[in-house]
Amino acid sequence: DAGVIQSPRHEVTEMGQEVTLRCKPISGHNSLFWYRQTMMRGLELLIYFNNNVPIDDSGMPEDRFSAKMPNASFSTLKIQPSEPRDSAVYFCASSSGTLMNTEAFFGQGTRLTVV
Amino acid sequence: LAKTTQPISMDSYEGQEVNITCSHNNIATNDYITWYQQFPSQGPRFIIQGYKTKVTNEVASLFIPADRKSSTLSLPRVSLSDTAVYYCPHGSSNTGKLIFGQGTTLQVKP
Numbered sequence: 001d002a003g004v005i006q007s008p009r010h011e012v013t014e015m016g017q018e019v020t021l022r023c024k025p026i027s028g029h030n031s032l033f034w035y036r037q038t039m040m041r042g043l044e045l046l047i048y049f050n051n052n053v054p055i056d057d058s059g060m061p062e063d064r065f066s067a068k069m070p071n072a073s074f075s076t077l078k079i080q081p082s083e084p085r086d087s088a089v090y091f092c093a094s095s096s097g098t099l100m101n102t103e104a105f106f107g108q109g110t111r112l113t114v115v
Numbered sequence: 116l117a118k119t120t121q122p123i124s125m126d127s128y129e130g131q132e133v134n135i136t137c138s139h140n141n142i143a144t145n146d147y148i149t150w151y152q153q154f155p156s157q158g159p160r161f162i163i164q165g166y167k168t169k170v171t172n173e174v175a176s177l178f179i180p181a182d183r184k185s186s187t188l189s190l191p192r193v194s195l196s197d198t199a200v201y202y203c204p205h206g207s208s209n210t211g212k213l214i215f216g217q218g219t220t221l222q223v224k225p
Contacts (some may be wrong), residue, residue, distance in 0.1 A: 004158075043218075104159075109158055
């Protein structure tokens, strides 16, 4: 397996534009996580899916952020409208069970810059 | 809110053993303890996991005391390539959340 695949690797957009980040988890994994990483706030959990269902979205910063998982092999994180403070590296991770006894595999991340 | 606490940074020299300790506040009975490593421009990578006592793999050892209130990641004979951020995230077996703190930035010097 190629691991967790995220696209794009880099995204530069203007404030107010819609941004969509994509993630393909490892085949067979039933849990998917979206994280955001900045120097100031570190690695923050945004949302967690289990079997394609959003379980906990309490980390989503505000209504401008939304995430979907239409099937087991694909998830999106959308920001509409984007703002400069959304600039960060966004990671997607997947695991095959509960995190407590299996490891989470992270993608390479999408570096988002909003100007 | 349950969380983990670890030193912000550590320095070491090549060939030394490095021990990074993490405090696990309010760890639940069913929670495992995991450690991750992150290099610049990469996502975190799982290193090791344990429940209690000692676990060893090809990368590191993990020591967990009986009360499970802390854990120590031990890296034997570090090299320059071990320079990275090391995390002991808090995981909840109830919610599935894996919460990362600021991590420990390890700088290995020649």
